[in-house]
Amino acid sequence: MYKLFYYIAFLLFLSSCEYFQQAQPVDAVVMVGDAYLSQDDIKNLLPDQYTKEDSAIIVSSYINNWATERLLMQNARKNISLSQQEQLDKLIEKYRFELYSQAYKQELTKQNLDTVIKPAAVDKYFEEHQKDFKLNEDLVQFRYIQLDPLYTDVGSIDKLFKSGTEDAYRKLDSLSLGFKSHFLNDSIWVQKKIVFDRVSAINPSNEERYIKDKKYWKLEDSVGVYLVRFNNVLRRGDNAPLSYVKPTIKQVLLNRRKLNYIKKLEKDLLDDAIKSKKFQIKS
Template identity: 25%
Template sequence: MIGKYAFAGLVAMVMWLTACTHSGDSISDEPLVRINETILTKGMVYQAIPDGLSKEDSVIFAQDYINRWIRSELMISKADLNLTPEEKNVDQLLEEYRRSLLIHQYQQKLLEQKYSPLITGSEIKEYYTEMVDNFKLSRPIIKGVFVIVPQSAPNINVLKELYRSDDSEDLIKLEAYCFQNAKKYEVFLDHWLVIDDINKWLPEPIDRPERFIKNNTYYHTTDSLYQYYLSIKEYKLSNEVAPVEFVESKIKAILLNKKRLEFIKQLETDLYDEALKNKSITFY
């Protein structure tokens, strides 16, 4: 929606906003876009940009934010012109939504506090056994070791030996080495990771992960700054049944939801009885 000349101005605007944060200057209230009587200022766009974005990503985010603001304001203007006063009165709807949201959040909080600790491992395993066909993997998962070190890291040959080892003492040595030298270090021998969780850290994602996992135990690659080491100790492929520990949290959520209706009914009854006892309810 933003034209090429406006976009050039947007780039300059974002760079100026970034400079303001470094210099300590206040963010300008200078208008950026105006639709009828409504104005979007530079400061409003700046406040919307998430922290930590590069200048390039900030420009992209700001462009999208402005486009969405323009579309929204145009739609609001049309709605304001074409709806009757009764149709535009949404106060009751907003209040009903606010009440429903608060009730839901309170119920969910109590449900998790009361029932979540009471869901046992045996309940989880029983449900898993009964519904095992519903827990087929959509992506491969692995257990292993993953390390990223700078190209300048010392004693690389030691690292190459340690990350492949199954010996517990070597894992301790690996941890000590990585504490001093690694950008990222993860030993996930006691839990599963989706292969995508590793791919997002690699300079180039592993191609054909199913085939790769079946045929490789160790993987090493580099880019201009880092070296990447992956050791695969166990794996499960797509369409295999997920291990129970991998889907435990999902099963727990399902079991909690099954208790939800019973819990809410009892909660409402308890609150009603408590209010009568405390004389919080007055009948006329």
């Protein structure tokens, strides 16, 4: 820690003599004007386990930043006009009120707001705003299996894959440790780029040939053998399916509920203050 103490001593030496003439707290380690860092402040910076080198880096960086901020503040107070300082102080005070108000409202919301959005509410909102949910990208429902090029029993896997029954899925799942990768839930809508990521044999240059409704493909490249079936395809500009936009709708409804709760909270707060005469407007 010797380097650290030398560093702190050097910072103290750089401080002007008038700082030392002021009454200093007993445990002050670094001072800039009336502001100071105590020994405890320095200790609290350090993690539970640290090396001497780490401690020197952490403390010196923090002291530099701390001192720079306060020196800039002192210079600003000396060089910025009083009228501008008053404006800044008003902004600071306003920001202070906003921070406390937001923290208080968030805490009340967390404690009291019902965040469960019922399926019926989601369905109703979707029906009323369906025209607003247009896709800005292609979506697909597909399933695939990627096998190693040397996989010995592609035929039996292909047969199970084509059948698409629950029993076939269970058998494929039991064999999945032998697959390079797979995805069998073709009821889920996913972005088209997922196909490119998972099935390297399909890419933007040949997608028009392969990505079509109700199409099955067995493809090969240097990476593997792919069994792919597209269930449905939606294009950019089509109406978005409910299952895909459901999370968005839930968030919209939850945000609306939060806003209504906060409006009621603010109104009740004012009403209670008026009744109790905590809030009065003198005529």
